[in-house]
Amino acid sequence: MGAEESKGGNYGLMGATSVExxxxxxxxxxxxxxxxxxCSLEQWKNGHAEAAGFSETSMTCSGAVFKDCSPTFCMNRQGIININKSSSVFSFRRKNKFTKMAEHFEYNHIPAQLSSIQNFHVKSVLCYHDQTVILHLVRNMMTQFGIINLSDNKFIGVFGKQSVEFVNEALxxxxxxxxxxxxxxxxSIRNDNASTYVYQMYDLKSREMLHEISLAFHHSLFAFDPRFTSSRIxxxxxxxxxxxxxxLVQTSNWEVLATNSRLDDTRWTLHPTLKDLFYSKDGNLIFAVMVTDGCHCRERKARRYPPIDISVYIxxxxxxxxxxxxxxxxxxCGTHSCPVNFLPVFSNCGSRMAIVLNEADSNVDHLQIYKLPTMGSLQNRCRVKIMQAFTPDMIPKLPLPARLIHFLQYQPEYG
Known part of the structure; x- marks a missing residue:
């Protein structure tokens, strides 16, 4: 299924009310x-996104991965504003290595004594969930990881101290x-470990490592199943x-529950084309995004070359x-540009997927919305219908028990 299916479904001239x-x-x-x-990206921003049941309107970003953004954190979507580098506070740092994202977190969320006295420096945002952010930190040329709670701007602490400094791309x-x-x-930094990479699972409250497993391939990616608190990936x-x-893997003992030996039926290896792996909101679908290999920065600017090919396997x-x-x-460019430029986004109800694409005979960035299958229990199907009828900000105001509100917000087991 591809862009050729768009020919009969152009509703771009509609107003927002007609779109809904x-x-x-x-x-x-x-x-x-x-x-x-x-529709076009401009129409998407000017009402089509909200009318179609989507909260996300930022579908493009000019940021570069590991300079302005990270694979899981977009400076544009998260609203990170670059600090003025003309300030004298930056004179002691080499500005060409001090990224916008690291700049923001180091001077707004890391306690001053950690930066100045203990010599902690932010390299990137490793991941985030709700109000919790995990940072890649470096101290004395050694990597470790920091936890920040954005709700009260509190630095929780560090964990996972390593004996060497890792590049962002390796994490x-x-x-x-x-x-x-x-x-x-x-x-892996252990001499007795033949594997080049490992998975390590940490308890964020105690900041202790629970268990570790060596990986067969360095390009392995993973994602938590949202239907389970932490027990399946x-x-x-x-x-x-x-x-x-x-x-599908049980995290308590790394037992494999099921395997599909052919994720991408056009390639023999997933390296380096696999860019991301994630679940749908309800956890019933898994998405793997494959992108044409190589740097395409010139193509993005000039459009004198073919665009990159993107395949989303479900x-x-x-x-x-x-x-x-x-x-x-x-x-x-699937190698250097922010992943926002090619990853799909999902509606508030979780039953629709939006992608941005280019067609050979047009300079306009088109946005397409596809219907996803509604799977799982009757309870999940009812949730989809309710989320299509109410906006996310209306859900907490509904006269329903807290547990049901949490379920509608896709957090039934841990709200």
């Missing part, structure tokens, strides 16, 4: 994976849905000899079986 009416009508009658709507992390745990993928290339695979999260592949093209 047509979207509800279309979504009721359409089959899963059908194209529901198409990946994710906080569990309940906010109590974190899994990090880092290079999806991981790519997790098993030996299964370079192009998707596995899987059943109960058995890891392939359900669909959505393919489209985009004038951006």
């Amino acid at each position: 009416s047509n979207m509800n009508k279309q979504a009721t009658a359409a089959r899963p994976w059908s194209l529901l709507h198409m 990946r992390g994710q906080i569990s849905p309940d906010g109590n745990y974190c899994i990090l993928k880092i290079p 999806a991981a790519t290339s997790f098993q030996k000899g299964e370079d192009n695979s998707l596995s 899987f059943n999260s109960d058995n890891a079986q392939t359900l669909r592949c959505v393919q489209y093209s985009r004038y951006t």
Whole structure:
């Protein structure tokens, strides 16, 4: 399924009210994976996003990965504003290495005594969930990780101290849905470890490592299943000899529950084209995003070259079986540009997916909305319908028990 399906579904001239009416009508009658709507990015920002049930309007970002943004944290979407570098406070640092994102967190969220006396420096945002942010910190040429609570701007502490300094590109992390745990993928530094990378699971309250496992492939990616507090993840290339695979894994003992040995049916290895792995809001679908290999910065600016090809593979999260592949093209760089430029976003109800694409005969950035299958229990299907009828800010005001409010906000087990 790709951009060629857009020809019959252009509703870009509609006003926001017409878009909402047509979207509800279309979504009721359409089959899963059908194209529901198409518009320009400008129209998306000017009301089409809200009318279609989406909160996210920032679909492009000029930031560069590990300079302005990180793979999981967009400076544009999170509203991080660059500090004025003409200030004398920056004179003691080499400005070409001091990134906008590190600049913001180091001078707004790290206590002064840690930066000045204990010599802590921020390298990047590793991951975040709700109001919790995990930072990649460096002290005396050694990597460790810091926890920040943004709700009260409190620095919680550090954990995972390493004996060497890692580059940002070598690290990946994710906080569990309940906010109590974190899994990090880092290079192995143990002499007796033949693997180049390991997964380490940490308790964020005690900041102690719970367990570790060596990885068969350095490019393995993972994501927590939102239906479980912290006990299950999806991981790519997790098993030996299964370079192009998707596995469902129990985190308590790293037991593999199910495996799909062919994540991408066009390649023999996922490196370096696999860019991200994540679940749908309800946890019933898994998405793996593959991007054309190589730097395409020149293509993004001049458009004298072909755009990059993006493939979004979708899987059943109960058995890891392939359900669909959505393919489209985009004038951006999958290696250096912020992932916001090519990753899909999801509606408030979780049943619609929006992507930005480019067509060969147009200079306009088009946005398309597809209907996703509604899976799982009757309770989950009712949630989708309720979320389509109410905006996210209205949900907490509904005369419902707190547990049901949490369920509607996609946090049923840990609200």
